[in-house]
Amino acid sequence: MALQLGRLPTVPEYYKEYINRSVNLIDEPKQCCPFHKENTPSFSYMREKGVWSCFGACHCIGADVIEMHRRHFKLSTRDEAETSLRKICRCTKKPGTRLEQQRVIVNEGEVEYRQARALAHMLANTPERWVELDYLESKTPNETWEFENLVNKWKGGV
Structure with missing residues (x-):
């Protein structure tokens, strides 16, 4: 399968x-983690x-x-990973207008x-x-910091 x-x-x-x-994550979402050595599957999509x-x-x-690419190739920043992945996929058009730049900021948020919400789900x-x-999830709206506070509490930090 070649990337489009x-x-x-x-x-x-x-x-x-x-x-x-050999793995289709849609059919087999639990796998051995590609980012550390293990024999029992702990990675989940x-x-x-x-x-x-x-x-x-x-x-x-x-x-x-982008985060998966950053970890897989051990890149230090998200920007570096995005640039690398866009180059590989020949998807080099970066947002140019102010509105497009705002959409990127919203997407990074x-x-x-x-990530904070998924970590809270992992620890629940x-x-x-x-x-x-x-x-917390029933509240509208809920914010990133609320999930981070919950995770810190469960980890014993707060």
């Missing part, structure tokens, strides 16, 4: 092309939320293909929000935590 040029790939497309050609995470040793989490391993998380 001119657009960024989806997480499952990227995984199949660069990480493991959540199709309905579009996020992926490792419940094993590295505890990595990502909300998009959404990435942070989804008791009925009490699920109730707390359910309450």
Whole structure:
């Protein structure tokens, strides 16, 4: 399967092309984590939320293909990863207008929000935590910092 040029790939497309050609994340969302050595699958792709995470040793989490590319190629920044991936996919058009730049900023904020929310879901391993998380998600709107505070509380930091 070759990546379609001119657009960024989806997480499952990227995984199949660069990480493991024999795996279809849509059909098999639980795999051994590609970012650390293990024998028992701890990596999970959540199709309905579009996020992926490792419940094993590295505890990595990502909300998009750019973060997966950054980790896979050990790139230091998100910008570096996006530039690299856009070059590979020949999808080099960067946002130019002020409105397009604002959309990118909103999308980066959404990435942070989804990462914090996914981490909270990973740590909600008791009925009490699920109730707390359910309450937070029932509030409209909820913010990234609210999920981060919940995660810190559960980790013993707050």
